[in-house]
Each structure stands twice: as structure tokens, then as C-alpha cells.
Amino acid sequence: MLFGPSDSGKTYTLRGGEGKNKGILYRIAEKIIGNAEIQKGMGRNLQLKVSVFHIYQDIISDLMEYGSRGLGFVDKGKGVAIEGLSEHEFGCIGDFKRHMDFAYKIRKSLVKPDLKLKAKSHFTVVIGVYDGGKAVSYLGIVELAGSENASNDQNVIRNNCLSGDEKKSIARSFNALSAVINRQPVWKESSLTFSLKPLIESKTIIILTLSSTQNISKHTIASLKYIQRIKDGQGSKTQKIQDNLKEELKSIRYEIQEAKFITNDWADIREQAIQRIEELIRNNTDFVGTIEQCEEFLKECYMLRKHINDAKCRSQISINIESITKRSTSPIPEGPFTDRDVYYKQKICTLQAMNDSKVRQIEELNSQLIIRENDNKLLYGKVTDLERLLHEKERTLQILETKLTDDFSAVSPTDKDIINTLKHKLKHKTTTCLEIEKQLLNYNNNYRELKFKYEIEAVARKKYEDEYNLLLKKMPFLKDTEKQLNSYNVSLNELKFKYDTEVSYRQKYEEECLELRKKVEEISIRAIALESKNQIIMQKADDMEKELNCAKQETDAKKYKVHNLNANLKEMENLVNAGNEEIQRFKYEINDLRSENQILRMEKESLIQENCGLKEENCIAKDELKAISSHIDMTNQYIKEKESALQGLSTGENFHPALKKNKKKIKVLKETIQHLQQQLKNIQTLAEEEIRKALQERDQALQEIEECKGFQNHELSIVENQVGVIEGQLIKFKEQNNKLLNKESELNREIKSLEMSKEKYKNKIKELKEENKMLQGQLVEITEYAKGITDPKRRDNKDMKNNEEKNMAIKSRICAVNDVKSMIQAHRVQLNNQ
Numbered sequence: 154m155l156f157g158p159s160d161s162g163k164t165y166t167l168r169g170g171e172g173k174n175k176g177i178l179y180r181i182a183e184k185i186i187g188n189a190e191i192q193k194g195m196g197r198n199l200q201l202k203v204s205v206f207h208i209y210q211d212i213i214s215d216l217m218e219y220g221s222r223g224l225g226f227v228d229k230g231k232g233v234a235i236e237g238l239s240e241h242e243f244g245c246i247g248d249f250k251r252h253m254d255f256a257y258k259i260r261k262s263l264v265k266p267d268l269k270l271k272a273k274s275h276f277t278v279v280i281g282v283y284d285g286g287k288a289v290s291y292l293g294i295v296e297l298a299g300s301e302n303a304s305n306d307q308n309v310i311r312n313n314c315l316s317g318d319e320k321k322s323i324a325r326s327f328n329a330l331s332a333v334i335n336r337q338p339v340w341k342e343s344s345l346t347f348s349l350k351p352l353i354e355s356k357t358i359i360i361l362t363l364s365s366t367q368n369i370s371k372h373t374i375a376s377l378k379y380i381q382r383i384k385d386g387q388g389s390k391t392q393k394i395q396d397n398l399k400e401e402l403k404s405i406r407y408e409i410q411e412a413k414f415i416t417n418d419w420a421d422i423r424e425q426a427i428q429r430i431e432e433l434i435r436n437n438t439d440f441v442g443t444i445e446q447c448e449e450f451l452k453e454c455y456m457l458r459k460h461i462n463d464a465k466c467r468s469q470i471s472i473n474i475e476s477i478t479k480r481s482t483s484p485i486p487e488g489p490f491t492d493r494d495v496y497y498k499q500k501i502c503t504l505q506a507m508n509d510s511k512v513r514q515i516e517e518l519n520s521q522l523i524i525r526e527n528d529n530k531l532l533y534g535k536v537t538d539l540e541r542l543l544h545e546k547e548r549t550l551q552i553l554e555t556k557l558t559d560d561f562s563a564v565s566p567t568d569k570d571i572i573n574t575l576k577h578k579l580k581h582k583t584t585t586c587l588e589i590e591k592q593l594l595n596y597n598n599n600y601r602e603l604k605f606k607y608e609i610e611a612v613a614r615k616k617y618e619d620e621y622n623l624l625l626k627k628m629p630f631l632k633d634t635e636k637q638l639n640s641y642n643v644s645l646n647e648l649k650f651k652y653d654t655e656v657s658y659r660q661k662y663e664e665e666c667l668e669l670r671k672k673v674e675e676i677s678i679r680a681i682a683l684e685s686k687n688q689i690i691m692q693k694a695d696d697m698e699k700e701l702n703c704a705k706q707e708t709d710a711k712k713y714k715v716h717n718l719n720a721n722l723k724e725m726e727n728l729v730n731a732g733n734e735e736i737q738r739f740k741y742e743i744n745d746l747r748s749e750n751q752i753l754r755m756e757k758e759s760l761i762q763e764n765c766g767l768k769e770e771n772c773i774a775k776d777e778l779k780a781i782s783s784h785i786d787m788t789n790q791y792i793k794e795k796e797s798a799l800q801g802l803s804t805g806e807n808f809h810p811a812l813k814k815n816k817k818k819i820k821v822l823k824e825t826i827q828h829l830q831q832q833l834k835n836i837q838t839l840a841e842e843e844i845r846k847a848l849q850e851r852d853q854a855l856q857e858i859e860e861c862k863g864f865q866n867h868e869l870s871i872v873e874n875q876v877g878v879i880e881g882q883l884i885k886f887k888e889q890n891n892k893l894l895n896k897e898s899e900l901n902r903e904i905k906s907l908e909m910s911k912e913k914y915k916n917k918i919k920e921l922k923e924e925n926k927m928l929q930g931q932l933v934e935i936t937e938y939a940k941g942i943t944d945p946k947r948r949d950n951k952d953m954k955n956n957e958e959k960n961m962a963i964k965s966r967i968c969a970v971n972d973v974k975s976m977i978q979a980h981r982v983q984l985n986n987q
């Protein structure tokens with residue numbers, strides 16, 4: 154893209170001068186043609202095409218076709234997104250120059266009404282490289298509108314006759330351009346960015362043209378600032394590229410890992426790829442570098458990825474071919490795959506790879522499931538062991554319980570409700586513990602009672618001892634009271650023993666109770682933990698089963714999709730072919746419509762006007778020529794006169810006696826004459842030069858007019874031919890129509906005659922019917938008569954002869970009647986047929 158204020162040298166940089174000074178446009182074209190030729194030497198036949206258009210106020214005009222203006226947009230994926238933009242093939246620089254001259258000629262004609270339009274529009278040349286009709290790459294060269302047009306400078310607005318809409322459109326296109334270069338998706342903001350989207354997205358180079366001319370210095374600084382803004386925006390772009398780079402590396406690593414599973418055929422390539430990536434990472438540890446370096450790095454990554462994909466596909470395709478050869482004895486079709494085939498094969502490969510990875514995942518999941526099942530079994534065994542232990546403990550508990558109280562009945566736990574029974578038992582045992590505690594309390598109470606009794610007894614003993622002592626003192630009653638005392642002492646000892654045993658029992662029970670509580674607590678905690686573990690395992694097993702089912706379903710779906718894709722492939726091919734044909738047809742129709750008569754007429758009129766102007770100019774030039782030639786004649790005459798005078802003077806014939814004295818003056822005069830002659834000659838040559846130039850220009854203009862005329866005549870002849878064809882068709886149709894009308898009138902006539910004959914026949918039938926009736930009446934009479942004759946009673950011998958004669962006549966009459974009948978029948982058949 155060439156950017157800068159008007160008169161800074163954009164057009165010069167683009168087109169340049171002759172030879173060494175040629176512009177970048179022709180240098181680029183030469184380079185591309187050279188490269189195409191090198192490719193040709195290598196057996197690759199590339200086609201080169203060029204399109205030229207300009208954008209003014211967001212309206213696109215094709216500069217390679219007259220009148221193709223206001224083109225719309227289309228999503229092409231590659232190249233320029235302009236609908237109906239014409240492309241023209243070129244094979245050498247001569248062709249290219251011819252195309253460019255043609256485009257500049259059209260541009261000149263468009264610019265004519267407003268000469269500043271050139272500086273207010275974006276001029277674009279797009280070169281497309283094709284291989285067998287398929288686009289390989291595109292290059293766009295844009296000479297942007299003069300940058301000063303986006304400013305608020307009143308001088309510019311006045312000098313360039315800049316309208317508000319023009320200014321807005323140019324400013325908008327520059328803003329959109331800087332935004333899209335800095336990755337802001339505002340393509341639709343301007344026709345410039347939207348039409349060149351695929352090209353700008355790939356790579357954009359802006360050439361800033363600067364001029365030291367003082368009067369545009371303000372705009373030069375403004376354009377420098379604009380470029381600076383774009384460059385500043387690139388800082389954030391670097392960050393984005395670095396992030397992209399990291400993502401890319403991640404995905405490459407993943408792809409390499411994934412590709413590992415497919416085949417080992419390309420192990421070497423894979424190893425090389427990994428080495429290469431590692432090397433790249435080592436050299437760019439933190440991915441800090443310029444945009445170019447990062448982009449280089451990304452390109453490298455992209456190449457690697459492509460390499461991996463190719464290797465994957467190659468291995469997959471080779472496997473497929475192997476399997477085909479195994480299945481059938483027919484030879485494998487040779488020759489290169491078409492791009493579409495390769496694309497679909499790649500797609501199938503990736504799908505198969507995905508399928509394989511899924512199958513692998515399922516297998517892994519299965520193996521994990523088996524491991525989990527084993528773990529489950531082990532845990533289940535542990536649970537049963539623990540349950541058994543619990544059972545044993547329970548039994549010991551039972552024994553203890555039976556020891557404690559007979560009321561506790563033996564608990565018989567079932568295998569399935571172990572945990573519940575344990576809980577139940579726990580409750581049971583806590584109640585027994587409480588009962589034991591109660592008993593303990595009873596015992597304590599008893600002990601207290603006994604103690605109380607003992608104390609009472611002790612008081613009584615003291616009383617008795619006192620009494621005994623009194624008795625001893627009193628003597629005779631002593632032995633009896635001593636005996637009583639002994640007996641009291643024995644009972645007291647018994648009670649004390651009882652009390653001690655009860656205390657020891659109590660302590661024992663308390664200890665056992667504590668132990669039991671602890672054990673019960675431990676067991677219950679374990680049981681709860683085991684239960685939760687069991688539940689988690691069961692949950693996991695269920696989840697895994699679900700996953701397994703999902704994965705199986707997915708695999709089936711993928712297989713079905715692969716199958717469908719294969720089936721759809723052919724359909725799509727057919728559809729694409731049909732679509733291509735339709736597109737071609739539409740293109741033809743559009744082209745036909747474009748070359749409409751009106752534009753041609755208008756252009757013809759403008760050319761005629763131009764022709765008139767040129768003729769007028771020609772007349773003026775002729776007049777001027779005449780004037781100059783008459784002037785020359787006059788001057789020649791004057792020179793001749795002067796020469797003759799001079800001759801006279803030199804010979805001394807015309808010498809005036811006064812002049813003879815002034816020879817010096819004569820010399821000076823001679824010199825001035827010579828000088829005048831020289832000047833005259835110069836004027837003559839100049840005039841001749843100008844005349845020649847004017848004549849050349851006139852010839853050129855005439856030639857151009859002739860060319861245009863030829864072009865228009867050609868187009869007119871095409872149109873006339875078309876009109877002729879249509880007229881011929883019309884005449885044919887008219888003839889056909891006349892014939893049809895004639896036929897129609899003939900048929901009408903026939904119908905009328907048929908109707909008349911029908912009427913005739915009807916009358917005839919009526920007549921015949923009447924005749925028939927009459928004949929039938931006669932027949933009846935005759936039969937009656939015949940009956941009378943044949944009757945033996947009425948037979949008269951005398952009238953026998955007469956009767957016989959009459960009989961004969963009647964017979965002949967009957968024959969005639971029969972004939973008439975058959976005739977009627979025949980007529981009927983005829984009528985029916987008609």
C-alpha cells in the first residue's frame with residue numbers, strides 16, 4: 154500500500170519512468186512472470202491474471218471494463234471479495250503493460266469531469282496466480298488516496314473541491330485500515346478494507362512516500378504520525394503473537410502425542426519433528442523477540458504441524474491401500490489424488506484417528522474398570538473379613554451378655570443386614586450397659602444400706618460392749634450377752650464380705666463395660682467408613698459404566714458419520730459440479746447484461762463530442778498553420794527583398810553616394826540581417842516542430858477515436874447481430890404464425906363444409922326415413938295381400954295368372970326395398986365415421 158500526501162510521489166513509485174526508473178508495479182509483475190516461467194520449466198503451468206479497480210466514496214469501479222461500476226461484495230475466502238470483478242490473463246510484461254494502459258485509459262475517462270478524483274480515490278491492482286484454474290496466491294498493490302484529504306485543512310478542501318462525504322469516506326477508510334492492521338475486526342467499516350480483507354489478513358506492507366516540498370510538510374508530518382500510530386498498535390500485536398505461539402506449541406505437542414498411537418511407520422519423522430521443536434524452544438526460551446521472529450517461529454510450527462498431518466495421512470492411506478489390495482485382486486488406480494480427494498481422505502483419516510483414540514480410551518477405561526473391580530473384590534473380601542470379625546466380637550459380646558444377664562437373647566445376624574444388626578446390637582448393648590449401671594446403682598444403694606446397718610450395728614455393738622462391760626461388772630449375765638455379741642459379729646463379717654465382693658464385682662463390670670463401649674464405638678466407626686467406601690465404589694462403578702456406554706455410543710455415531718461422509722462425498726461432488734456450471738452460466742448472463750446498449754450509446758456520444766472538439770481544435774490548428782505559413786511567406790518575401798537590396802549593395806549598384814561613405818554601417822546591417830535570418834530559421838523550425846507535434850497529437854487522437862470506434866463498432870455489430878438474430882427469429886415466428894392462421898382458416902372451412910354435409914346427410918336421412926316408412930307401409934300392405942293370396946280359402950284359380958304376375962312385381966319391389974335398406978345402412982355407417 155502506498156500512503157502519503159498528494160504530490161509526494163505515490164504514482165511515481167508505482168509506475169515510475171522508463172527503463173531503470175520503472176515503478177514497483179512493473180518490477181513486481183516482471184518478478185512474478187519470471188517465477189512462473191521457472192515453475193513452467195519444472196513442469197508446473199501457472200496462469201497469471203490481473204484485475205484493476207478503484208474505490209471512490211466506497212463505490213467500486215472495475216477499470217478493465219467500460220461502465221462496470223458499483224460492484225458488490227462476495228465471500229470468496231481467497232483473493233478480493235468483489236463480486237463480478239473482471240480478471241485478465243497475461244503471460245509476458247508486454248501483456249501486463251497493455252492491460253495497465255487500458256485500465257489507466259478508463260481511469261482517465263472517469264477522472265475527466267473532476268481531475269482531483271485521482272487524488273481522492275484508492276487505485277488497486279490485484280495479481281492472481283492460478284494453477285489449473287485453482288487460485289494459488291494473490292498480491293494486491295494499492296495507491297491510496299492523498300492523505301491530506303482526511304484532514305480539516307480549509308486550503309485542501311478548497312483546492313481539491315473536497316465535499317463532506319468525500320472527506321468522511323477517505324478518513325473512514327484510513328481509520329479502518331489502521332484498525333484492521335492492529336487486529337480489530339472492523340472490516341465492513343470501509344469498502345477498502347472489506348474488499349481486500351483476505352490480502353490484508355495475510356501480510357500488509359505500507360510504503361510511506363515523503364516529499365521535502367515545503368507546502369505539503371504539514372501533511373507529511375500528519376502521515377508520519379498515522380504510520381507511528383499503526384506501529385504503536387503493533388506492540389500489543391507482539392504479545393498476541395507470542396500467546397499464539399505458546400498455544401501453537403501446546404497443540405503441536407498434543408498432536409505429536411496423539412499421532413504416536415496411529416502408527417510407527419513415521420517414527421523417524423516424528424522424532425525429527427520433536428527434536429526440531431525442542432531446539433526451537435531452547436533457542437526461544439521466553440518467546441521474546443520481534444514480530445518477524447515470532448511470525449517466523451509460528452511459520453515453523455505451522456510447517457511442523459503440516460508435516461505431522463501429512464505423515465499421519467500418508468501412513469493411513471498406505472494402510473488403506475494395503476487393505477484394499479488384500480480385499481480385491483483388481484489393481485489400485487494409479488495417478489495423483491485430486492485435492493478434494495486428499496482433503497476428504499485427510500478428513501476420514503482424522504476421523505479414524507479420533508475413532509481409534511476413542512477406542513483406545515474405551516480400552517483404557519475397560520482396563521481401569523477391571524482394576525477397579527479387582528480392588529472392589531479385595532475391598533469386598535476385607536469387608537467380609539471385618540464382618541466376620543465383627544461377628545466373632547459379637548459372639549464374645551453375647552457370651553459376656555449372657556454372663557451379665559439371662560434376659561438378653563442371642564442375636565442371630567444375617568449376612569446382608571450386618572451393619573444394621575450391628576447398630577441394633579449397639580443399641581441393645583447400650584441398654585444392657587444402662588441396666589448394668591442400674592444394677593450397680595442398686596448394689597451401691599444396698600452397700601450404703603449395709604454400711605448404714607453396719608454403723609447402726611457398730612453403735613449397737615458399742616452399746617452392747619458398754620452393756621457387756623457393765624454386765625461383766627455385773628458378771629452373772631455376761632456369758633449370754635457375749636454369745637449374742639459373737640453372733641452379731643459373725644453376721645457383721647458376712648455382710649462385710651458380701652459388700653467387698655459386690656464392690657469387686659462392680660469394678661469388674663465397670664471395666665468390662667468401658668472396654669465394650671470402646672469396641673462397639675470402633676466397630677461402628679469402621680462400619681460407617683466401610684459403608685461410605687462401598688457406596689463411593691458403587692457410584693464410581695456406575696459412572697464408569699455410564700462413561701463406557703457413552704463412549705460406545707459415540708464410537709458408533711462416529712462410525713456412522715464416517716459411513717455417511719463417504720456416501721455424501723459423491724453427492725457433494727455432483728452438487729459442486731452442478732453449482733460450478735450454474736455459476737458459469739450466471740457469469741455469462743451478468744457479462745451480457747453489463748454490456749448494455751445505453752452505456753455504449755452514452756460513451757459513443759461522448760466520443761463523438763470529443764471527436765467534434767478535436768475537429769475544432771484541428772481547424773484552429775490548421776488556421777494557425779495557415780497564418781504561420783503566410784507569415785513565413787511574408788518573411789521570405791521580406792528576406793528576398795533584403796537580399797536583393799544587399800546584393801545591390803554588395804555589387805555597389807544601389808550604392809547611394811552618401812552610403813558609400815558608410816561602409817561600416819552596411820556591415821552592421823549585414824550582420825543584423827544575418828541575425829534576423831537566423832532567428833527566422835529558428836522560428837521556422839520551432840513552428841515546424843509545433844506543427845509536427847500538433848499533427849502527431851491529432852493522429853494519435855484520431856487513432857484513439859478509431860480504436861474506440863472499432864471497439865464500439867465491434868460491440869455494436871455484436872448487438873446488431875443479436876438484434877438480427879432476434880429479428881430473424883421474429884420473422885420465423887411470424888411466418889409460423891401466418892401458417893398457423895392459414896391452417897386455422899382451412900380447418901374452419903373444413904368444419905363448415907363438414908357441417909353442411911352433415912346437414913345434407915340429415916335431410917337425406919329424413920327423406921330416406923320417410924321413404925322407408927312409406928316402403929314399410931307398402932310392405933305391410935303387400936304382406937297382407939300375400940297372406941290373402943296364400944290363403945287356400947280365398948284362392949281363386951281364375952285369378953291365378955294375374956296373381957303370379959303381381960307376385961313377381963311384389964318380389965322385385967321387396968328386392969328394391971332391401972336394396973334401399975342396405976343403402977340406408979351404408980349411409981348410416983358413413984355418417985357415423987364422419
Ligand SMILES: Nc1ncnc2c1ncn2[C@@H]1O[C@H](COP(=O)(O)OP(=O)(O)OP(=O)(O)O)[C@@H](O)[C@H]1O
Nearest residue numbers: 157158159160161162163164165166271272298299
Ligand atoms: N522519485 C522521484 N523521482 C523523480 N520525480 C519524482 C519522484 N517522485 C515523484 N516525482 C515527481 O513528483 C511529482 C508528483 O509525484 P506523483 O504524481 O507521483 O505524486 P502523487 O503522490 O502520486 O500525487 P497524487 O496523489 O496527486 O497522484 C511528479 O511530477 C513526479 O514525476
